[in-house]
Amino acid sequence: xxxxxxxxxxxSFFEGEKMKAKQYFEDALRAALTxxxxxxxxxxxxxxxxxxxxGDYSANVAMLLAGPAKRKxxxxxxxxxxxxxxxxxxxxxxxxxxxxxxxxxxAQGFWxxxxxxxxxxxxxYGASALGKGRKVQVEYVSANPTGPLHIGxxxxxxxxxxxxxLLRKTGHxxxxxxxxxxxxxxxxxxxxxxxxRLRQLxxxxxxxxxxFYRGDYIKDIAARIYRENPDIFNLPESQAIDICFREAVxxxxxGIKQDLRDFRVGHDVWFSEKSLVDAGKIDAAFADLAGxxxxxxxxxxxxxxxxxxGDDKDRVLKKSTxxxxxxxxxxxxxxxxxERGFDRVIDxxxxxxxxxxxRMQAAVEALGHKGQLQVILVQLVSLLKxxxxxxxxxxxxxxxxLADVVAYVGADAARFLFLSRKSDSPLEFDLELxxxxxxxxxxxYVQYAHARVHSMLAKAxxxxxxxxxxxxAACAHLGTPEDLExxxxxxxxxxxxxxxxxTLAPHVVSHYLGELAAGLHKYYTQHHVLSAGxxxxxxxxxxxxCVAATLxxxxxxxxxxxxERMDQVSEDAA
RNA sequence: GCCCUCGUAGCUCAGUCGGAUAGAGCACAGGAUUCCUAAUCCUGGUGCCGCAGGUUCGAUUCCUGCCGAGGGCACCA
Numbered sequence: 001x002x003x004x005x006x007x008x009x010x011x012s013f014f015e016g017e018k019m020k021a022k023q024y025f026e027d028a029l030r031a032a033l034t035x036x037x038x039x040x041x042x043x044x045x046x047x048x049x050x051x052x053x054x055g056d057y058s059a060n061v062a063m064l065l066a067g068p069a070k071r072k073x074x075x076x077x078x079x080x081x082x083x084x085x086x087x088x089x090x091x092x093x094x095x096x097x098x099x100x101x102x103x104x105x106x107a108q109g110f111w112x113x114x115x116x117x118x119x120x121x122x123x124x125y126g127a128s129a130l131g132k133g134r135k136v137q138v139e140y141v142s143a144n145p146t147g148p149l150h151i152g153x154x155x156x157x158x159x160x161x162x163x164x165x166l167l168r169k170t171g172h173x174x175x176x177x178x179x180x181x182x183x184x185x186x187x188x189x190x191x192x193x194x195x196x197r198l199r200q201l202x203x204x205x206x207x208x209x210x211x212f213y214r215g216d217y218i219k220d221i222a223a224r225i226y227r228e229n230p231d232i233f234n235l236p237e238s239q240a241i242d243i244c245f246r247e248a249v250x251x252x253x254x255g256i257k258q259d260l261r262d263f264r265v266g267h268d269v270w271f272s273e274k275s276l277v278d279a280g281k282i283d284a285a286f287a288d289l290a291g292x293x294x295x296x297x298x299x300x301x302x303x304x305x306x307x308x309x310g311d312d313k314d315r316v317l318k319k320s321t322x323x324x325x326x327x328x329x330x331x332x333x334x335x336x337x338x339e340r341g342f343d344r345v346i347d348x349x350x351x352x353x354x355x356x357x358x359r360m361q362a363a364v365e366a367l368g369h370k371g372q373l374q375v376i377l378v379q380l381v382s383l384l385k386x387x388x389x390x391x392x393x394x395x396x397x398x399x400x401x402l403a404d405v406v407a408y409v410g411a412d413a414a415r416f417l418f419l420s421r422k423s424d425s426p427l428e429f430d431l432e433l434x435x436x437x438x439x440x441x442x443x444x445y446v447q448y449a450h451a452r453v454h455s456m457l458a459k460a461x462x463x464x465x466x467x468x469x470x471x472x473a474a475c476a477h478l479g480t481p482e483d484l485e486x487x488x489x490x491x492x493x494x495x496x497x498x499x500x501x502x503t504l505a506p507h508v509v510s511h512y513l514g515e516l517a518a519g520l521h522k523y524y525t526q527h528h529v530l531s532a533g534x535x536x537x538x539x540x541x542x543x544x545x546c547v548a549a550t551l552x553x554x555x556x557x558x559x560x561x562x563x564e565r566m567d568q569v570s571e572d573a574a
Numbered sequence: 575g576c577c578c579u580c581g582u583a584g585c586u587c588a589g590u591c592g593g594a595u596a597g598a599g600c601a602c603a604g605g606a607u608u609c610c611u612a613a614u615c616c617u618g619g620u621g622c623c624g625c626a627g628g629u630u631c632g633a634u635u636c637c638u639g640c641c642g643a644g645g646g647c648a649c650c651a
Contacts (some may be wrong), residue, residue: 043591050594060593063631065592073631096593099631125602144651188651301649312576312647319649326651354578355646380644410606421587424579426644428586437613442599448613456610463610499590511588514598525606525615566613 020113021106022046022489024090025057029102032083038065048492054487055093055103059326062100073100111487112475116547118490119470125553126497131172135341138164140348141260141267142179145188145252149259149402151429152350156378157402158418161265162506163376165557170501175342178267180332182249184326189213191245195237197222198244202233217255221248237545253481259403263411264559273329276336282324283498285332286317294366302330309362326338331363338369346504351377351424354494376504378423384430409435412560412569416443419558420510437569443516446551447563453548454564456529460541465534467541477539488542489516490550497557506558513554520547 030040041064049058061079069076077096084094084104093105108231118125140160143153167174181187193212197219200223208214225232225247232240260266276282286302289295290463294305300320304327307314317328337345345364349356357375364373382402383390390400406414413434421427437444460466467475478484500508529540552562552567563569 045591045593047590050597054594058594063593067631101594114643181651184651298647303649316649321649323649326650351579352645353651357578357586379579397642425587430586433586441613444613445599448611452611452614459610503590505590508590511598522616524610525612526609529649530610565610569613 020117021057022495023108024110025059025104028084028088028091029061029080029107032080032087033061035083035531036079037067048488049101049103054097054101055095055105058083058106059102059104059105060100062096062102063400066100070398076100077102080385089536107478107482109475110469111484111491112478114487114491115475115542115546116492117469118549119319119542119563122549123553123556124492125550126173126557127169128494128498129171130498130501131167131170133173134343135175136172136344137175137177137337137340137342137348138167138168138346138348139177139179139337141256141265142181143256144181144186145249145256146186146213147217147252149256151383151400151402151405152265152378152381154405154414155381155418155423155427156348156350156403157260157263157265158415158470159376159378159423159506161558161559162415162419162509163346163348163501163504164560166497166501166504166506166509169497169557172501173268176267177269177271180253180270180274181274182272183277183329184324187245187249191241193218194225194244194248195241198226198232198240199305201226217252218248221251224251236406245430246315259401259406263402263406263415271333273333274331276329277324281336281357282328282332284326287337288367289317289331304363305546306359306362309366310358315359327359327363330360334364334373335367338364338367338372343372345373345467347373347375348423349375349377351379353377365546374504376423379426381418381427384428385432390431405429405431410569412435412447413441413443416446416510416560419506419560420504421507423507442510443560444566444569445521446513446555447561448566450548450551450555450562451564451569452520452524453544453551457541457545457548458564459530459536463530465530465537465541465546468535468538473535474539474542476510477536478543479529482519482526483540483543486519486523486547488518490546493550493554496554500557509554509557513551513558516551520544 022533026044026046029046033040036154041061043064046057047090048056048057053106062080063073065071066073066076074096077100080102081094081096084102091104091107092107095105097103121127137276138160141149141153141157143149149157164174164176170179185349186328189212192209193214196206196209196212201219201222205520219343222244225244229243232243235243286295289304295317296303296305303377304315304317305314315327316325318324334345348361354377357377359374359514360375364370383405385400409478417429417434418427434441457467478487493516496508500506520552523544527540529544530537532540549563555562561569
């Protein structure tokens, strides 16, 4: 029952919004197979073939069916082709090729309908209801408030933000969250570090500590506290350190928030670890685990029986010193997430935490939410400047901050680079390369394509030429191979968005935008628009404004601006 | 020692559930602008898809082993 309902919902969604050509082909194939009394193979693949000469779309059904049906793939394909030729109207050509591929080419008129779709949808082009309104949380960055964000955090920030955009676009109810580790050992060290600097500043001769934060920003914070609280040395030391700690966290966190804003990244919720502790959520989580028989005490410590869940070793929740482990608050935190009603939780972590993933998965499973947590690991960013590696270490105070990098290369260029690579492979970030406004820099290639169209639209307005409305009259002027190529490219966009959202991989969008931009640039050099006569000009303006809308919709998903003039871009990276 | 990720063109990287002759950008060489922005376009060629087996109509893709790189195996965070 439920199944049937879903199927219907899916169907209407596909017809309206997903790749219409693909769906049309699939429907035709299904009907043909039914007529031939053959099943629909689960592993059927319908996709644009690598080479254009094989047509617009290609299906491998005949090869999949050949084995079970004990037939030759090519014979089967020929039979299918013959059936399809007699049944459907939108195909211009239906061919059998290679080992048994069934290749189809759509008629021009079919491609022209894309213009209606893009024009009608505008900025919403590519949107879908795939997520069915499910509540999803994306937690990302979550850097300890012990120093400014560095370039690696930037990669996670760009990814998390883009994923949220993708998930929203595909019909999910998304909430972005930043987990603030403001409890525990790191925070004690932070307080101590500021207190140390403060005492040194007041003239006390105290040697540096072994293990403390030594960045200049610590000195600055200490100096400000000293200025604002000249009598701080009259307080008991514990109270003074507490002031240092609180001031430091507040200031550093404010800086982090500012850096993220400048990078166009916004979290909906800033969740404090300390609040979790204060609200007794840790104890509640412990009780939960104990109730499930998954914890025990030994050697004065509280243990989580993760070996029951496939771990090779049980893990400590509360140390014999009474201190909580990171694991303990993470369990309580994730328990809280699901209590807040999220159907699905996505965490973005640095790849150095990958050993932690199975443990966290086990914990979530133990709490009854198996399969509802997805962890995405983001690999290291190695920062290069003039070819040489720039070292990064928060503790040592040597780092290239995100803010510095963004100021140097611009948010657009940084985001585009981060989002044009798979997150699980290491990334090389060459400051000079990313800063350069040239063709080595794909972001400008894409932005330029968008700006080019708007430049033409502006010129057209001056000349009194308006883009045509979609329809037969305009489409009669859009029959060149380049016209149709742009339509084909635009038609793929909704599928690209869906695939990127499903696989949580924004880089699919970046690569697609590169292709679409290339199509536009090629078109530009081959076809004049404004001087082509009023009717042709306005038909082409319609086509190109649809391309611009698609480019803008794609860039929006990456959080990269879609400028109407390129001189607006140069101000971004001064 | 055990576990995870990765290994694709000179460089940076794509390659979806196994499909047709493995792609793009950069770099290199040559060409295109009386006309909407040359931040553009066109033409050139390069691969033991780390190695060796296995699975099958077909493997860069899946399985096993090996080599190489990085990371992880705490009462650290």
